[in-house]
Amino acid sequence: MAMDPLTLVANPGSASRKYALYDGDKCLIKIHFEQLNDKIIYRCEINGEQHQPKSADIAHLTFAGSKVFSTLRGHDLLQTKDQIKTIALRVIAPSSYFQADRILDKHSIGKLTGLEPKASLHINASLQEAHLLKQSFPEATLIGISDSAFHHTMPDHARNYAVPFGDADRLDIRRFGYHGLSAESVVKVLKSEDKLPLRLVVCHLGSGVSVTAVRSGKSVDTTMGYSPLEGLMMSTRSGSIDVTAAQVLQDELKLSNQGLQDYLNHQSGLLGVSGASSDIRVLLKLEREGNARAKSALDMYVYRVQQAVGQMSAALGGIDALIFTGTVGERSASVRRRITERLMFLGLQLDPKKNHESTEPTEVAQISPPSHPARIYIIPADEYSIIVEHASKLNLQG
Numbered sequence: 001m002a003m004d005p006l007t008l009v010a011n012p013g014s015a016s017r018k019y020a021l022y023d024g025d026k027c028l029i030k031i032h033f034e035q036l037n038d039k040i041i042y043r044c045e046i047n048g049e050q051h052q053p054k055s056a057d058i059a060h061l062t063f064a065g066s067k068v069f070s071t072l073r074g075h076d077l078l079q080t081k082d083q084i085k086t087i088a089l090r091v092i093a094p095s096s097y098f099q100a101d102r103i104l105d106k107h108s109i110g111k112l113t114g115l116e117p118k119a120s121l122h123i124n125a126s127l128q129e130a131h132l133l134k135q136s137f138p139e140a141t142l143i144g145i146s147d148s149a150f151h152h153t154m155p156d157h158a159r160n161y162a163v164p165f166g167d168a169d170r171l172d173i174r175r176f177g178y179h180g181l182s183a184e185s186v187v188k189v190l191k192s193e194d195k196l197p198l199r200l201v202v203c204h205l206g207s208g209v210s211v212t213a214v215r216s217g218k219s220v221d222t223t224m225g226y227s228p229l230e231g232l233m234m235s236t237r238s239g240s241i242d243v244t245a246a247q248v249l250q251d252e253l254k255l256s257n258q259g260l261q262d263y264l265n266h267q268s269g270l271l272g273v274s275g276a277s278s279d280i281r282v283l284l285k286l287e288r289e290g291n292a293r294a295k296s297a298l299d300m301y302v303y304r305v306q307q308a309v310g311q312m313s314a315a316l317g318g319i320d321a322l323i324f325t326g327t328v329g330e331r332s333a334s335v336r337r338r339i340t341e342r343l344m345f346l347g348l349q350l351d352p353k354k355n356h357e358s359t360e361p362t363e364v365a366q367i368s369p370p371s372h373p374a375r376i377y378i379i380p381a382d383e384y385s386i387i388v389e390h391a392s393k394l395n396l397q398g
Helices: 061-074 106-118 120-136 149-153 165-171 180-192 243-252 257-266 269-274 280-288 292-316 326-331 333-341 352-357 383-397
Strands: 006-012 016-023 026-036 039-046 084-091 141-146 199-205 209-215 218-222 321-325 375-378
Touching (some): 016 061, 016 383, 026 061, 026 383, 061 120, 106 120, 141 383, 199 326, 218 292, 243 257, 292 333
Parallel strands (some): 321 375
Antiparallel strands (some): 209 218
């Protein structure tokens, strides 16, 4: 049984709640809460072994944090709540202030609360999680780990919008970028295996979708902007849309400002176009059965990722390696094949056999021919370990 001071990682998403318990840099358990039909379930992973899902016996995902202590104690990983000294919470917030990791004290929580109207979907989840976990573990230090800090190296021409500079500066309107923890974890893995190239493009394909350009291990551009809504078509998010078109939707559908946010974040993307599902696996099955809207959704999704890879390759002046990460990127050979089919002009080519056999790798998997100069890899996302690293650094500074 672990007896040392522990770190609890919390990663609240719009459709899930994820937690992990670390003893130093060793992960003791991962816990994943999600909605399945009309109930909330959770599953645990210990030493790489997935346990069977169980009912969480909670009414809503927002209460998942209240189950963490009992779950950890049930696995003999905790005796008392005060063993957890640090709670490291992933924070998604459009703000220069939160483009750095922060101790979430009264001042920082106040700043986060003030930002809530600007990006309520993600900030609300962070605030709820912070409040619930602080109640559960009152002695722990709460640290907010920025999901956009990795992108602070983007040059001004990539991070600025083409609006009057004074207004943008005064109102802190910038392309902050997100999925930074995922991209940083990819860079860390490639460095550790001496495979980090000069010009890298990272495709994070999960419920959220982004493509990031990385030069010498640093972000130079990414598809997400002020909020995670900008950029590519996602599971339930529209991605970038003409403001005029959005205003027409708002007027004709009689939507409030918050209603429009909900429409574009929760009712659009793969779900909205297909009219059936936000799940790539379901849409691939429907496509095989002849469902035209499912095919259209998949075609749009793939096309926009292809465009983004080309865009980020241009930002880098070429490409030396393409990375697939995130749930879809790691598991869907079909999506990877479709995306790379039109990227041969960049020197990217799949090895069909390796791609087909790589459905859920646990380590770096090369799926391009060995002799090909531009490499394609699958790298499992490991945001947890990066969050723990950041929290440890901030604790030492404090």
